[in-house]
Amino acid sequence: MDRLLEILFTTDFAYSIFRVTTPILFAALGALISNRAGIVNIGLEGIMLTSALTGVLISAYTGSAWIGLIGAAAGGMLIAAILAFFTLELKTDIILGGIAINAFASGGTVFILYLLTGEKGTSSTLASKMLPNVDIPLIQDIPYLGLIVSGHHVLTYLSIAAAVLVYFLLKRTPLGLQIRAVGENPEAAQSVGVRVKRIRYIALVLSGLFASLGGAFMSMGYLSQFTRDMTAGRGWIALAAESMGRSTAVGTTLTSFLFGFAQALSNALQLLKIPSELIQTVPYLTTVIGLVIYAWRQTKKSQKGG
DSSP states (O other), rough: HHHHHHTTTSSHHHHHHHHHHHHHHHHHHHHHHHTTTTTOOOOOOHHHHHHHHHHHHHHHHHHHHHHHHHHHHHHHHHHHHHHIIIIIIIIOHHHHHHHHHHHHHHHHHHHHHHHHOOOSSSOOOOOOOOOEOOTTTTTTSTTTHHHHSEEEEHHHHHHHHHHHHHHHHHHHHHHHHHHHHHOOOOOHHHHTOOOOHHHHHHHHHHHHHHHHHHHHHHIIIIISSSSSTTTTTTTHHHHHHHHHHHHHHHHHHHHHHHHHHHHHHHHHHHHGGGGGGHHHHHHHHHHHHHHHHHHHHHHHHHHOOO
């Protein structure tokens, strides 16, 4: 126990929380936007995985990490647009469509990687590029705080900025008002001239954009290559974070950090020679506990309302 406390109360552990929260926060923000428009984007995991591979491939072939990031974002938005087309135009069930995307991405990324590199597990043969870390002037020189806050990956800072952006988007902009109106009562929104289908298209594409940034971080920040199924359930954890955050930008951000803490704790426990099978359950156990608490609170609330 003393060894565990020594690990937890270090700047390295605090630093790692920001790092591992980044992909969860991006995906959770994507889930928030689509959910507020009345559509649950189950395909976050597949979008993240596809974008992770796309970013690696494009950065390797162009020699530019930034072009790779743009390619990853475009790939995620394309997958989300395809999901939107099948859901909104062809009336496919959104849950089945999202599951199909997740299944396709899991096997499809491996197949594409094999076609291009001959590798089935990783992209280690590709000279892919990584996006840089950023040192914050002045703050980096502050004892302790500088070691925790400064020196993170550029996408980590972008994820925090994205949380602020999504808050203002949903609360302060006409588009945000329309997204919320469509999600709460699409018939009423349509009666006052809001184009429901168009707004839901936009919401799903934005959802894909944020999820793709999380995927790009996995292969161009968290690791320096693509590996099979490297998102490891983070898309599902993001859905849980959004649900526990009660579909608000602030709540979603806080619960994303909660799950990030659980993931960082799981990584820290590996230093204590605890069986890896047990360690790997920590983030998912946290997800289950969080959802149970959330469901209990919602049930209590509905009973009081009744």
